[in-house]
Amino acid sequence: MSPGPGVLILGSAGQLGRQLQLSFSGAGEILTCGRDSVDLADHEQVRRFVRNTAPDIILNAAAYTAVDRAESEPILAMAVNARAPEVLAEEAMRLGALLVHYSTDYVFDGSKAGAWEETDTPNPLSVYGASKLVGEKAITRIGGRVLIFRTSWVFGAQGNNFLHTMLRLGRERDRLNIVDDQIGAPTTTLELAHATRSIVDGVMDGRFGNAERWSGIYHMTCGGSVSWCGFAEAIFARAQSLLHGRSPVVNPIGTSEYPTPAKRPRNSVLSNAKLRDCFGIQLSRWESALDAVIDQLKTEDPNFSK
């Protein structure tokens, strides 16, 4: 029996990459690739690896994601977030493979009052956002069978993310100052990976027609929106047992009171209408996605038991 399509997952040690491995189980022959096998800053190595493995589907969950550090490492951020995806797109085109790539709400400047559409003009405020935008543009220019999913405020049961930072700080401190004037949509790796699997399955079995119909950029986030401060409060309200009974007070502050090397958009809420209209996919609201992750932590991780 054929093992099915070859699925290459780059960034397999990252929070999304780990979930993609689980969600694509059974989708074909899975090949994972972490920094130990390929350094995305070494573009000839990337090219060789893709040629040698010749996958049918490339899921690129790897990225330089250290938003503040990128301000002082722009060359590396560009190499990983801009040039490496370009090489992946070139090689995917050569193979006729499907390339799935992830981008970010930080391509926008946050100045819009409503949710950002795919047709809105990006204007990144940070090196990270700029490097991701150059990556998107390079992939789009090369074309072929490509899906670029812009997402936001990614978290999950595993990985370095805001949820884990809050759980750690919540166990250490009685009071936390959290920014209240940046809003976005917290999005779980589980929701992203499930939606990706369902779209990739549809694309591979021809349900969405040919590539001209579906190739492009889509916003893919959980529903609803909240500030970082509201997100922290929601975490603490649900995670009592994970905080060993502590209930830290969350104090809302302005961005100006928490200076960071990278500027972040005030409003990074993305409209998911195109995703819904093209693929019939709608991710859960962030609150229920958060519930699912907290439940997972409570049941799976013995360190978090009451």
Ligand SMILES: NC(=O)c1ccc[n+]([C@@H]2O[C@H](COP(=O)([O-])OP(=O)(O)OC[C@H]3O[C@@H](n4cnc5c(N)ncnc54)[C@H](OP(=O)(O)O)[C@@H]3O)[C@@H](O)[C@H]2O)c1
């Ligand atoms: N996290 C967010 O809030 C967020 C928001 C919007 C969009 N996104 C996008 O969503 C995607 C997934 O993000 P994530 O949160 O899962 O990121 P993550 O947890 O930081 O994982 C990124 C992965 O990329 C790998 N990587 C970085 N530089 C590399 C290099 N030079 N060579 C090989 N591998 C390298 C990292 O390896 P190491 O583990 O060895 O460092 C890590 O495994 C990315 O495209 C990101 O831009 C994320």
